[in-house]
Amino acid sequence: MTDFKPEPANSLEAQENTYTAKLKHIVPTFLSVTFSSVIGLALFRWRFCIQFLLLDIKEEIWILWIPLIFPWIPITLWLRQRFRVLTFKKEEYRRRFLFQMISWAVMTAMLFVSQAYLTTATGKLQTLSSIKDIDKVEKARYYKFSNFTVAPYYAGAYTDFRTSGKYNQDLNFDIFFVTPILSDTTEQVSSTPKHWYGVKYHEQISNKISDEEKDEKYNTFYNECVEKWNGYDYHSLDHFERKPKSDDRIHFLKAVEARTKQPTDESYIVLNPIQESYDKRNGNKFAWIFGSFAIGFSVLLFALILPGFSETERQRFLLGKKPKQDDLVDMMNYLVPRGDHYVTSIIIDLNIVVFLLMLFSGLDIISPNGKELLDWGANRRTETTGGEYWRLLTSMFLHGGIMHLLLNIFGLVLAAVFVEPKLGRKNYSILYILSGLCGSLASICWYPDTVSVGASGAIFGLYGAILGWFLPTHFQKRASREY
Numbered sequence: 001m002t003d004f005k006p007e008p009a010n011s012l013e014a015q016e017n018t019y020t021a022k023l024k025h026i027v028p029t030f031l032s033v034t035f036s037s038v039i040g041l042a043l044f045r046w047r048f049c050i051q052f053l054l055l056d057i058k059e060e061i062w063i064l065w066i067p068l069i070f071p072w073i074p075i076t077l078w079l080r081q082r083f084r085v086l087t088f089k090k091e092e093y094r095r096r097f098l099f100q101m102i103s104w105a106v107m108t109a110m111l112f113v114s115q116a117y118l119t120t121a122t123g124k125l126q127t128l129s130s131i132k133d134i135d136k137v138e139k140a141r142y143y144k145f146s147n148f149t150v151a152p153y154y155a156g157a158y159t160d161f162r163t164s165g166k167y168n169q170d171l172n173f174d175i176f177f178v179t180p181i182l183s184d185t186t187e188q189v190s191s192t193p194k195h196w197y198g199v200k201y202h203e204q205i206s207n208k209i210s211d212e213e214k215d216e217k218y219n220t221f222y223n224e225c226v227e228k229w230n231g232y233d234y235h236s237l238d239h240f241e242r243k244p245k246s247d248d249r250i251h252f253l254k255a256v257e258a259r260t261k262q263p264t265d266e267s268y269i270v271l272n273p274i275q276e277s278y279d280k281r282n283g284n285k286f287a288w289i290f291g292s293f294a295i296g297f298s299v300l301l302f303a304l305i306l307p308g309f310s311e312t313e314r315q316r317f318l319l320g321k322k323p324k325q326d327d328l329v330d331m332m333n334y335l336v337p338r339g340d341h342y343v344t345s346i347i348i349d350l351n352i353v354v355f356l357l358m359l360f361s362g363l364d365i366i367s368p369n370g371k372e373l374l375d376w377g378a379n380r381r382t383e384t385t386g387g388e389y390w391r392l393l394t395s396m397f398l399h400g401g402i403m404h405l406l407l408n409i410f411g412l413v414l415a416a417v418f419v420e421p422k423l424g425r426k427n428y429s430i431l432y433i434l435s436g437l438c439g440s441l442a443s444i445c446w447y448p449d450t451v452s453v454g455a456s457g458a459i460f461g462l463y464g465a466i467l468g469w470f471l472p473t474h475f476q477k478r479a480s481r482e483y
Helices: 009-051 059-069 072-079 092-121 131-135 211-230 247-260 285-303 311-318 327-333 339-360 370-376 381-385 391-397 402-423 425-446 456-482
Strands: 125-128 142-145 156-164 170-182 195-206 239-242 269-274
Touching: 009 059, 009 072, 009 092, 009 285, 009 311, 059 092, 072 092, 092 285, 125 131, 156 211, 156 247, 170 211, 170 247, 195 211, 195 247, 247 269, 339 391, 339 402, 339 425, 381 391, 381 425, 391 425, 402 425, 402 456, 425 456
Parallel strands: 125 142, 195 269
Antiparallel strands: 142 239, 156 170, 170 195, 239 269
C-alpha cells in the first residue's frame, strides 16, 4: 500500500506568497482603473450631457460604443504593463492578453449597466395638462398628459433597411410610424405639427435569400405593421419617453418628413409610449453594477492562480524600464509616416480619420445604410455617371462598418510591406490610386444599383503587383529545372 505524502509546507507557502505577490501587483490598479472609469464616465456624462447639455452626443454612443471601446484606454495605459509579471510555459503574449480581455469584460459590463442606469435614473417626469404645455416647461425625458389625442389621418411612416451579423447574414427591417399629438378631439392639424407620437416595429430575416423573397417578406411585414397601427390603442400607456438624440429619433423624423414633405429640426419632439410604470424604470440596474463586478472580479482572482510570477519583471516595472519588444508600440509606430511605410501610414491614417468623422456625424459603426454612404461620397452608377465623377476617388476612403475598415487595413499592411519598399513612394502611390479607380469603375460597370465603398480595389492592385513579380520568377526557375 502506497503511503500518501503531503506536499511540503514550504512549497505551499511559496505558492501562497507568489499568489499574494500577484494580487498586490495587479489588483489595486485593477480596482482603481475599473471604478475610476465607471464613476468618471458617469459624472462626465451627467455633468456635460444631462445637467448642462453642453455635449449633444447620440445615446447609442454612451450606452453601447463607449462601454465597448473606452476600457481599452486604461487597460493599455495602466494594466497591460502590470500583467507582464505573469509567466507561462508557452504562448505568453496570448495568455497575458487573456487577462486584458477579462479586465475589459468586467469594465464593459459595469459600464453597460451603469450608463443604462444613469439614463433612466436621471430622467425626470413632467406631468402636464396638455401637449401645448410641453414647450413651456423645463425639458424632461418623461411626460404624462392629463388629456391628449392623436390625428391618425395625418400619420407617416419610414422604413430603415440595415444588415447585421458577422458576415452581414441578417437583414433588418425597422418601420417607424408617427402621428401628430393634439390637445383634444376638437383640434385639427392646420399647420406643420411639432409634437409626434412614435411607434417602432422590427423584423429580422436572412440576407442570403433572393431579392424576390426579401421583397415578399418585407411586404408581408409592412402590411402586418399597418394593420397593427390602424388598430393601435394610443392611450394604452403609463407615460411617454421623449426620444433623445439617437438613431431612432433620426428615423422617426424621417417618417415625419415623409408625411409633411418638409425638413425637420431640433424643435420637433417625438414621444414614445411606455407601458411600464415610471417608478419601475430603473429595475435592478444599480444592483447589477456591483453584481457584474463581483462576477468578473471572481473570474480574475481565480485566473491569477494559474500563471507563474516573475520578480525580475516586477523590478523592471518598478524601475520604469520598458520591455525590449512591445507589439502594441510597434503597431502604433506603423501609423506614423516614415521609412518604408511612409505612404501606407498616410493611407491608413486617412481611412481612420474619415471613419471617425462618419461615426461622430451619426452613422452606424457596424452597418451604415446605402443612403448614408452616398451622402459621404460612395460610388454608384447613377450618381457617378451623372457627373459626380469624384465618387470614384472618395469611395476608396469610405468603409461600410468597423469590420470592413479593420479587414482592409489588415490586407493593406500585408501587401504594403512588400510593395512600397520595392516600388518607392511615388510609384506605390500611383499604383494604389489607379488600382482603386479601376476597382470603382469595375463596380459601376458590373453592379449598376450597388453602393460601393472601400479600398478593396486598390488593395487587390497591390496583390496583383506581388503576383506580377513572383510568378514570372517562379515559372522561370521551374522551366530552368525542367531543361
